[in-house]
Amino acid sequence: MKRVAQFAATGAIAALALTACGSAPDETTDSGATAALGSDYRPCIVSDAGGFDDKSFNQLSFDGLVRASDELGAEHAEVQSDSETDFKNNLESLVSEGCETVVAVGFALSAATVESALANPDIDYVLVDDGADNDFDGEKDAANIKPLLYDTAQAAFLAGYMAAGYSEAGKVGTFGGQPYPTVTIFMDGFKQGVDYYNEVKGTAVEVVGYSGADQGSFTGGFEANDTAKGIAAGIIDQGVDVILPVGGPIYQSAMDAIDDSGRDIALIGVDADVFVTDPSTEDMILTSILKEMDVSVYDTIMSAGSGSFDSEPYVGTLENGGVGLADLHNFEGKVDSALVEEVDALKESIINGDVTVTSYLNQ
Numbered sequence: 001m002k003r004v005a006q007f008a009a010t011g012a013i014a015a016l017a018l019t020a021c022g023s024a025p026d027e028t029t030d031s032g033a034t035a036a037l038g039s040d041y042r043p044c045i046v047s048d049a050g051g052f053d054d055k056s057f058n059q060l061s062f063d064g065l066v067r068a069s070d071e072l073g074a075e076h077a078e079v080q081s082d083s084e085t086d087f088k089n090n091l092e093s094l095v096s097e098g099c100e101t102v103v104a105v106g107f108a109l110s111a112a113t114v115e116s117a118l119a120n121p122d123i124d125y126v127l128v129d130d131g132a133d134n135d136f137d138g139e140k141d142a143a144n145i146k147p148l149l150y151d152t153a154q155a156a157f158l159a160g161y162m163a164a165g166y167s168e169a170g171k172v173g174t175f176g177g178q179p180y181p182t183v184t185i186f187m188d189g190f191k192q193g194v195d196y197y198n199e200v201k202g203t204a205v206e207v208v209g210y211s212g213a214d215q216g217s218f219t220g221g222f223e224a225n226d227t228a229k230g231i232a233a234g235i236i237d238q239g240v241d242v243i244l245p246v247g248g249p250i251y252q253s254a255m256d257a258i259d260d261s262g263r264d265i266a267l268i269g270v271d272a273d274v275f276v277t278d279p280s281t282e283d284m285i286l287t288s289i290l291k292e293m294d295v296s297v298y299d300t301i302m303s304a305g306s307g308s309f310d311s312e313p314y315v316g317t318l319e320n321g322g323v324g325l326a327d328l329h330n331f332e333g334k335v336d337s338a339l340v341e342e343v344d345a346l347k348e349s350i351i352n353g354d355v356t357v358t359s360y361l362n363q
Helices: 004-008 010-018 031-038 057-072 084-096 107-119 152-166 181-201 226-236 250-261 293-305 337-351
Strands: 043-046 077-079 101-105 124-128 145-150 171-176 206-208 210-212 242-246 266-271 285-291 314-316 323-325
Touching: 043 057, 043 084, 043 293, 057 101, 057 293, 077 084, 084 101, 084 107, 101 107, 101 293, 107 124, 107 145, 124 293, 145 293, 152 171, 152 181, 152 242, 152 266, 152 285, 152 323, 152 337, 171 181, 171 210, 171 226, 181 206, 181 210, 181 242, 181 285, 206 210, 226 242, 226 250, 242 250, 250 266, 293 314
Parallel strands: 043 077, 043 101, 101 124, 124 145, 145 314, 171 206, 171 242, 242 266, 266 285
Antiparallel strands: 285 323
């Protein structure tokens, strides 16, 4: 269920997101209520087709739910989708298991989640990475859904600035899985960060693979395969020395292309700290653009388990810690300390509004 038409109407999604930009999941819970409800409360989760071991957003969301379930003393249920045709049946199976809160991971599940939520108004639903606005009217399509959204353009802006400052070739690259807003938001922020570096420094660092407005290199899917490797190789052949693949495991294809090139090319990960989730990247990962889905899912389940579920949309930002940059890890000694300080200062400038980063969530 690839919903290109849905994502063309980003204005409606932005309107929905901005209605509750500061409405973070409630991290404060009443310990007595949590203990009382813990043994009976049943949180559940359904994955996108990537599965719970994708080292990315499915895995992060799953980790957040498991951690909350353990702390609540609750028994959770999980079901993995192998393809988009599984979504409806998987959601129905969780309803039949008596789930009180159902987490659906990924924008591809939006329509099926809305359908299930409308049919089961007494169940709380959490939709990761989508506004649940399939009719584009700026409102959620079901009152019992809490959208978890992430303005990753802010963190990607920092990554773009760092990449431009790190690059010796004066060329950095990016490519994505498919041109959905939850993919291009990374690429847009990255390009804006490179452009800002050029503006500040009077340089002309080039972004290869993406020119903005959804125009760029896309693999057509979210699998690590020969197509993804070929696109990465084509970008590498243009002389980049930093590359940002956006789309779950397609970074693995970029790693293969880097190995084949025989050149020192820095990789930037997305969603999770890829250095941690995939140790095979440790020699080439510059940083990762973090989308803290594990934290927001954890906070939401903790609130729901204490009887204080809040269905207002949550938007992760640099200010509330919902997005960010991972540590440099093995690249700490390779990145100039002055550049690191500039990126830290730039983060504060974005938070206080001195520097504006645009995305589909704030246009």
